[in-house]
Amino acid sequence: MSQHQEKARIIRFEQLSEDNFRLTLQSPQIAAQAFPGQFVMILTGKGNDPLLRRPFSLHQASTNGSIQVYFKNVGRGTDILAHAKEGEILDVFGPLGRGYRLVDEKPACLLGGGLGIAPLLFLAKALAKRNRDATSDLILLGGRSKPEVEPLVDDFKQFGMKIICATDDGTYGEEGFVTESLDSERVAPGTHVYACGPEAMLETVHDICLQRGFGCQVSVESVMACGMGACLGCNIPASDGTYAHVCIDGPVFDSGALVWKS
Amino acid sequence: MSQHQEKARIIRFEQLSEDNFRLTLQSPQIAAQAFPGQFVMILTGKGNDPLLRRPFSLHQASTNGSIQVYFKNVGRGTDILAHAKEGEILDVFGPLGRGYRLVDEKPACLLGGGLGIAPLLFLAKALAKRNRDATSDLILLGGRSKPEVEPLVDDFKQFGMKIICATDDGTYGEEGFVTESLDSERVAPGTHVYACGPEAMLETVHDICLQRGFGCQVSVESVMACGMGACLGCNIPASDGTYAHVCIDGPVFDSGALVWKS
């Protein structure tokens, strides 16, 4: 597995909701190596503000040489990206980290909360390509409100898996947390869960999976300087008492390998 | 004389040549107070890069509440301005400094080199409004090459003064330095010179004026942090042995008040 640093042209700019955006980048070398759950480091600005690159999950990587990132405008770096224009060039490197391990023999449940939906599209595509029994597969998409979920649903439909959506305020799909579905008979016994989302959600997912005997992989975040194992800045406590580093040991971990707060 | 800090909307963006730009800003409070030769401090970026404001001469200030700056893309700050869009808001304060003193009783020679042309348009307008004998007035505009001079000439024509242009490479107007005209019989005896341009040019202007007995005011530059006399960073040696400060004692000085290198 090798990484590449590319000057990637923005070939499509989409504003999916007030704060959420999607960029499609021409980045053939990264696209060719990418695996679901991996991420890229993007230089958002021209000067020193902000100084560091920003990590983004690969939302898509296409055989035509393009990659996508789906992001929310939360601060200086993402604000610059939210004002980018088609045709502009971004300095990107990747793919980085360990992505999702595909467990072909188990029913899959892809569970994303908020921006955690980002890596799941790429994952769904990869799973759909495998020669496996997909009848019990399930996609659970959650968010605070309609704009966090609705704009992405169509893209997931192409894979023919069952999709259940939920929003905290009930403005789209079911009302409530998406994790409630995970804790119901909708999810087949023996399912393997692939989750991404806020830490509190992942902790709930981990607990439910533990209870129900589901295998569970989670994609987690941490602040990052280098994204490639050089700065050692992205550590998180691992259940074996050592530290894992999100950028090289993750961002996807077996949920049992991590220490959960409560 | 009072200063104002305004959120000024860019109402017109003009690219006059490859590197030279002109912004028209809706800035009624500054426009109402402005005088030719004064300048404004513009915040070019959103974040900390670059950190400090950039000083720009008032190229125009209109009774309709707009001001203009004419600038060259030479670095980070001006590069950001060169990529600004109509409708965007710039944080500007001014008007700052001492402008040109209008010497009504003498023939006027406005002499600008390169970006030094910037303040002269506003000055020409102010002179044209005075009730004075303008028959011997003269405008001398110089630059390295055509794109530095030609795009501005039309604007100067409205005042009916005689205009002579020169470029170092002869691509527009006469070939040679614009200061050569100053040293010729084209300039009426007893003329008062109002100059702005690179330091070396201003020194030549000063020398010629001294020789020919012309009064001479020059607008000079210096690095600036505050633009309003607070940081004391913009000093230049004055001929009385003290330091003058470009932002409050200038940027326009009687050329005899300054120390010239050679």
Next chain:
Amino acid sequence: MEILKAHDPYPDLRVNIGSLQLQNPVMTASGTFGYAREFENLVNLHRLGGVIVKGISLLPRAGNPPPRIVETSSGMLNAIGLQNVGVTRFIKEKIPYLRGLNVPVVVNILGDTIEEYQEITKQLSDVEGIAALEVNISCPNVKKGGVAFGTVPHMAAAVTEAVKSVSSLPVMVKLSPNVSDIVEMALSVERAGADSLSLINTLIGMAIDVKTKKPKLANVIGGLSGPAIKPVALRMVYQVAQRVSIPVIGIGGIDNMEDALEFLIAGASAIQVGTANFINPRISEDIVDGIGEYVKDQQLGSVRELIGTLEVD
């Protein structure tokens, strides 16, 4: 109107620097706000917590030749060379205007010898309209071969004692960050009788023009200020505030309301805004407003409840 607003019981932004009472914790740093008048058109000066004027010496100083300033990444270097009108002209020309402001005026003083510090203090002590002195000890001690007063604890203490002994004005000693042990400096100055400490002054830095191979400052070296130095300033304020019992005033790279809050949480009783005044002349007033909103939002009884509240596990 504005003065009434400042005395509004809520939000209560008042802080005390020993005997010095401020209507809010936002002051302007020496050398970055001139003699306040420069800003009168752009800032409602009456809203400020206090104004610290440009450093004053016994005799007028012409300062360094140009160039005196250069921009750096998120910062700037200055080598003004302490240009100022001298204490006599300061009293005659600047004090009358400053006296008219409804905010405490703190006079920043400097000298090359202890005697100079003492003499200038004497001349300022009976002048009406001065709320306190801020002693800039980052100057080289000419008698001791140019080692800065601010880097040797006993020298800093000596200046502090000398100033205190000839004046009853509150004395704020301004610490230099260019030291191995800021706490040692602070303790030494506290023991010598300082009423409060302000920190940090600028870090010493340099820049080179690679085209000419000359320093970008005529003085070769200069003082680094601005957002670049904020982490160093905050660390020093935190370390000092934990160890001294006199009030600490935080300075260094404060650019917005959140920066100011960081310093208060770290233990500063007040803050000074420096370089940011150049970038946004209105910034001090904006920070006063911002802190007011914050105190309201957080339903604090007063801004004083914030001071030194850092939670360390």
Next chain:
Amino acid sequence: MEILKAHDPYPDLRVNIGSLQLQNPVMTASGTFGYAREFENLVNLHRLGGVIVKGISLLPRAGNPPPRIVETSSGMLNAIGLQNVGVTRFIKEKIPYLRGLNVPVVVNILGDTIEEYQEITKQLSDVEGIAALEVNISCPNVKKGGVAFGTVPHMAAAVTEAVKSVSSLPVMVKLSPNVSDIVEMALSVERAGADSLSLINTLIGMAIDVKTKKPKLANVIGGLSGPAIKPVALRMVYQVAQRVSIPVIGIGGIDNMEDALEFLIAGASAIQVGTANFINPRISEDIVDGIGEYVKDQQLGSVRELIGTLEVD
């Protein structure tokens, strides 16, 4: 191919750090380039002047809890806590790869006691593939109550002597900028036998999350690096280079070719690129190219003609 290119007679970028010969003056700073292998896909490692690996201690260290890094204005704070695999595993797991690089590998070492420094030096001294040691003295001396070796001249000298006495490898001592007098530190270490000096390590800083009122680093304080600190680094390199006779290596905020040239002009014989590796992994190689172009453009006989050429009026 690339190696041939590096040995091209022109432009001549070779520099000497005492007995250590570098094909060009661009090294990568400790802790910012891992063990080099992390960058092999993105950088042609053979083009570098040298690689300094992450600091190694006698025993493995787990480092600090998260969060360990926080971005600041034009800089970053880190409190990695010197996480490393320890010298034994380093020799076993990392050296074989590093040995395969055609560039000098410098091992950055650290300890809590002089004995630790000495022991690790011994273990590294006979290992093939190590070109030099860089001694990080910014660590707290546990025997002396946690005062950093790097802030007290005689303690820095003691570490230097101890390391030198047990090894014939060239020893580069890396100075901390958190001192009152960097020249005094440099002279002390030079007298103690250091073969070269590298500076600066990080400035100590801090940041606070105003929402939680907690420090942004679990360790509370951390080391500030990046463009923000460049002016301080350059000033210290200039001051030190003027006073010592051993080679000086410049570090601190180097972000591009011009920054590197500034340090060379100030008197550094070589430079190290740190934080910038995170922002642009290819930056060191780009700087090598840039300096090459510059040497050609300026028609210099070699890059060595640049070193210490600052013109001060």
